[in-house]
Amino acid sequence: MAVLDLKRKLAILSDAAKYDASCASSGAEKRNSLGGKGVGSTEGMGICHAYAPDGRCISLLKILLTNFCIYDCAYCVNRVSSNVARARFSVKEVVDLTLNFYKRNYIEGLFLSSGVIRTGDYTMEEMVRVARSLRLDHDFRGYIHLKLIPEASPELAAEAGLYADRVSINVELPHDESLAVLAPEKDAAGIKKAMGRMRLHIEDRNEPVKAGRARPRRFASGQSTQLIVGADGARDGDILARSAALYGSYQLKRVYYSAFSPIPDGSARLPLSRPPLVREHRLYQADWLMRFYGFGQGEIVAPGEDLDLAVDPKTAWALRHRGDFPVDVNTADRETLLRTPGLGARGVDRILQARAQTRLTLDDVKRVCGSVKRAKPFIVTADWTPGAATDAEGLRAALVAPQQLSLF
Structure with missing residues (x-):
């Protein structure tokens, strides 16, 4: 296999990261894997914008550690059976890229996700090594968002929280039944357990410190997740009902909505076209109403029904x-x-x-x-x-x- 230079790796792995919406905002030009534009386009690859816990809008280097993956999720362009260019960063390469971009004031932090290679534990350990090296070896004080691998050990997930400002575990689809059909190697119950454990870690580590006691080591301030819109038959009411349940059960900071994007050699079980951009945007508006305007999910749209696309x-x-x-x-x-x-x-x-x-x-x-x-x-x-x-x-x-x- 030919050895790829760093620039080519960055092009592949920043492009592959564009499908994870967990640090991106809606309303930009949509992502479509049938014709990528490369690093630095307006489609969310390379550098993305996110909101820090203190409300600042910050720029992040958004990449995958690797787009090799042992799973065959039908909706994912990086699935094992997909015919796409593959690459993998070393831990040192990610650390050096982050520091170099940071020192040039291009970014204020790192968003790191990955395909699953070998095992969940192996992949998670590699990602934790990146964050650990940045924090401990280089005293990096920028923002770090780590995507957690649900199958990884609870100990690795907890260690990730020590170095990350925020973590996320993707639920992916609104219905567990859809996940079982389109991503049979993933375990919906395991994802929920991992999110529940992380909620307990966050609450335990971030509770107020009594006078006279040592403050515990910093820990991630919260977790988020992503739901894919339009890959299955879920209606907007079902999607928002799932979001409301996730907010209530796991105290998530944010649920992100990512409109399904057609992928090369896609499964016949998937739609042939993506949903309209405005549908994703209406879901973000509805989510905003639930979080900041006192609306209950049932007031906005009933389960089994869709949002009105013509008006907010x-x-x-x-x-x-x-x-x-x-x-x-x-x-x-x-x-x-x-x-x-x-x-x-x-x-x-x-x-x-x-x-x-x-x-x-x-x-x-x-x-x-x-x-x-x-x-x-x-x-x-x-x-x-x-x-x-x-x-x-x-x-x-x-x-x-x-x-x-x-x-x-």
């Missing part, structure tokens, strides 16, 4: 509850304002502060929120009312074009 989930909810609007921004409570289309969480807090001093006009709301275009049909101010009630269908038609790609 908050607007869709408001149209279904047209009788609850318009709301008076000068008297409505915070929960009601958070459920009003066009009003974000920060804008609502600014409204509450501003109205303590004066009755707010439409211009006041625009000043504190930045825009009132989407909110106008749903609010009343000191000098504005939307007038005669507009039925939900008529208002929906007026809001459909152009489509919005905001989080709320």
Whole structure:
């Protein structure tokens, strides 16, 4: 087998990492393995953006340790039966790449995943060696995100948490039955057990320290996961129900949604085309509503049903509850304002502060929120009312074009 130079390895293994959405945001050009663009494209390979535990948006070197894999998951381009270019980094190569990119201010940290080679323990040990070397040998204080191998020993997973700022274990598919069909070598119960153990480690290591006691060694601040959208028949309501259960059971920091991308020589069990980009985006919006706006999953979409792709989930909810609007921004409570289309969480807090001093006009709301275009049909101010009630269908038609790609 020909020996690959470092540049070629980086091209292969950064491109292979683009399918893991666990540190990427939605809304960018979609990834498609039928025609990759190489390192540095806008498709999430090479360098990605993520949010650190303190809320900073940071740039990460996003790579696989290797795209060799012993598993044959039907939806994965790196499956053992896939005819793709293969490469593998050594531990030292990953460490050196990370440090060199970091010193040149290209990145602020590392996102490291991998195909499974030999065994789960062997692969996890190699990834832990990377993080350990960065932290202990080079005093690296940048951000590190490690993808955990569920089959690896609990001890290795716990050690990974000592060096990583965040870890993740991919659930992959919304239904366990789909995972059994499309990835029969993976164990849904084992994935859940690994996530449960990591939750306990995180809670134990990060609980407040009593006065006079030594602070324990730092540990990962949280864990996340990824769900693939459109690889099976799961509807949006099923996907969000799974996300709600994962948030509740494992205290995840984030569930990421990755639209299925067609792969070369794909299985006949997989769709021939990817779902529309807007579907992935609507799932992120709905997830945002569950995490920050007080919506229950069942309020957004019922199991077995799909989100409305024409309007964002908050607007869709408001149209279904047209009788609850318009709301008076000068008297409505915070929960009601958070459920009003066009009003974000920060804008609502600014409204509450501003109205303590004066009755707010439409211009006041625009000043504190930045825009009132989407909110106008749903609010009343000191000098504005939307007038005669507009039925939900008529208002929906007026809001459909152009489509919005905001989080709320």
